[in-house]
Amino acid sequence: MRVILGPMEGVLDHLMREMLTDINDYDLCVTEFVRVVDQLLPNSVFYRLCPELHQGGKTASGTPVRVQLLGQDPDWLAENAHRAITLGSPGIDINFGCPAKSVNKSRGGAVLLQDPGLMYDIVKAVRGATDPRLPVTAKVRLGWDEPSHCYEIADAVAQAGADEIVVHARTKIDGYKADTIKWDYIRKLKAKINTPIIANGEIWNHKDGQRCMDVTCSNALMVCRGAINLPNLGNVVKHNEAHMRWEDVLQLLLKYSTYEIKGDKGLYYPNRIKQWFAYLRHEYPQAKELFADIRQHNKAAPIVDILERSHASLAA
Numbered sequence: 001m002r003v004i005l006g007p008m009e010g011v012l013d014h015l016m017r018e019m020l021t022d023i024n025d026y027d028l029c030v031t032e033f034v035r036v037v038d039q040l041l042p043n044s045v046f047y048r049l050c051p052e053l054h055q056g057g058k059t060a061s062g063t064p065v066r067v068q069l070l071g072q073d074p075d076w077l078a079e080n081a082h083r084a085i086t087l088g089s090p091g092i093d094i095n096f097g098c099p100a101k102s103v104n105k106s107r108g109g110a111v112l113l114q115d116p117g118l119m120y121d122i123v124k125a126v127r128g129a130t131d132p133r134l135p136v137t138a139k140v141r142l143g144w145d146e147p148s149h150c151y152e153i154a155d156a157v158a159q160a161g162a163d164e165i166v167v168h169a170r171t172k173i174d175g176y177k178a179d180t181i182k183w184d185y186i187r188k189l190k191a192k193i194n195t196p197i198i199a200n201g202e203i204w205n206h207k208d209g210q211r212c213m214d215v216t217c218s219n220a221l222m223v224c225r226g227a228i229n230l231p232n233l234g235n236v237v238k239h240n241e242a243h244m245r246w247e248d249v250l251q252l253l254l255k256y257s258t259y260e261i262k263g264d265k266g267l268y269y270p271n272r273i274k275q276w277f278a279y280l281r282h283e284y285p286q287a288k289e290l291f292a293d294i295r296q297h298n299k300a301a302p303i304v305d306i307l308e309r310s311h312a313s314l315a316a
Contacts, residue, residue, distance in 0.1 A: 001213065002027040003238045004198060006139075006166070006224040007068050009033060009098065011275065014051050015259045019252060020227060021063040023244075024234030029065045030139075030222075033095045035108070036071035040079045046087050057088040066137070070095040072107040074121040078129035081136075091135040092126055096157075099141070099172045110172040113144045116156035123160035135163040139200070139222075145173040147182050150189055158195040166198040166222050176225070178202060186216035198222050204229065209237035228279035246286045250311040257304050269300040 005012065005020060007030045012020075017029050031050045034041065047053055052065040059065060067089040071077050081092045096119055098109030112119055119138075127136045138157045143149030150167070157165055167186050174180035181202040190197050199212050200222040209221055227233045231252055235241040244252075253276070257269065274295060280287035290310055294303045 001238060002198075002220040003209075003234050004166075004220070004222040005029045005063075005227055005234065006200060006222040007032050007093075007095075008224050008228070009100070011228060012224070014049075015256065016228075017052070017063075017065065018059050018061075019256060019259070020231060020234070021059040022061045023232055023252075024227075025238055026063050026234045029059065029063055030093050031065060031068050033068045033070035033098065033109075034080065034084070036069055036073070036076050036080045038073060038076055040076070040083060043083070043087060046084055046089075050084075050089065053088045057090045064090045066091045066093050066135075068093040068095050068139075069126070070098065070103065070108045072112060072118065072122075074118075074125035077122055078125035081126040082129045085130045085134060089134075091137065091163075092130055093166075094122060094126060094136070094138045096153075097139045097141045097166075097168050099175055110141055110144065113141060113149070113153055113172060116152050119153065120156040120160045123157050123162050127161035136161065137164040137166065138162050139166040139168065141168045141170055141172055141174075142182060142185050143171045145171055147171055147185050150185050151192060154189050154193055154195070154197075158193045162195060164196045164198060164220075165193075166200050168200045169216075170201055183212055183215040186218060190217055196220065200224070203237060204233070205243075206236050206240045225279065228276060229283045243283070246284050247311070247314045249280065249284060249287075250307060250314065254304070254307055254311060257300070257307065270298050270303055273303055 005026045009032050034049055050067050052059055057065055067084040069077055095109055096112050103109040140153055154165055169182045169186055170180050186199050197218055198220040199216040199218040203209050203212055203221055203223050204226040223233055232244040277287055277291040281291055293306050297303050
């Protein structure tokens with residue numbers, strides 16, 4: 001089976017990718033989206049969101065990292081896809097799944113699910129502008145508000161030449177509500193199109209991964225939010241590895257603290273670490289307790305001090 005670390009805007013940045021691919025056997029990562037409007041973006045934009053381009057399009061541990069584009073203009077998306085490939089991205093992913101209002105308002109992400117014809121034009125343009133030896137993939141949802149629209153959506157993307165389709169098994173209107181997951185639609189899609197499909201949505205542990213593969217008949221999974229809740233989720237899903245101990249999670253948090261403070265001079269660190277804790281507390285009761293201590297601080301130093309003292313107390 002393949003397990004892919006998916007994109008999460010503002011969460012799964014290059015530092016998180018580096019750490020998570022170091023401790024997991026992920027087959028691929030996809031970046032946060034590069035927003036394309038009406039111009040060819042400078043190289044610096046791609047390097048900022050995907051510094052792995054400086055090292056052959058791979059993380060330090062050797063996991064390939066594919067640049068993701070988001071936009072609504074086929075020609076400009078094609079131009080920027082060509083640039084990303086030239087800079088070293090091992091393929092291109094196109095975002096048709098982001099449900100954020102700010103993105104949809106500017107005709108990006110999931111709003112395009114309402115226009116399969118435009119989706120076709122975008123994928124076809126990107127496929128035509130890039131090296132045919134490298135994959136062009138698309139991440140979609142089942143539809144805007146009706147899951148049965150997934151057939152027309154997937155057919156448009158497949159006919160346009162996509163090499164793979166990641167299907168988040170919810171509609172845009174469903175958001176991320178757990179009880180709206182519809183894995184069975186992926187199985188039905190696989191029976192209708194020949195393009196390989198990667199299943200995505202509500203995979204939090206090994207049991208979920210196995211059940212998703214059984215229901216969808218897919219042997220490729222993408223994990224996103226669950227990979228932040230449980231840092232070694234990739235190996236839990238892929239190899240039935242034991243869930244990471246809280247002591248090891250704390251060590252990982254301290255490692256992340258070193259990265260963030262060095263990279264951003266501590267300015268964004270407090271918000272980033274609190275954001276991660278908001279996910280971790282779903283898996284670890286200890287994270288919920290510690291979050292109450294760190295949330296009152298807006299500087300890096302006292303937060304790191306709390307983490308270090310907590311880690312030392314466990315090691316004593």
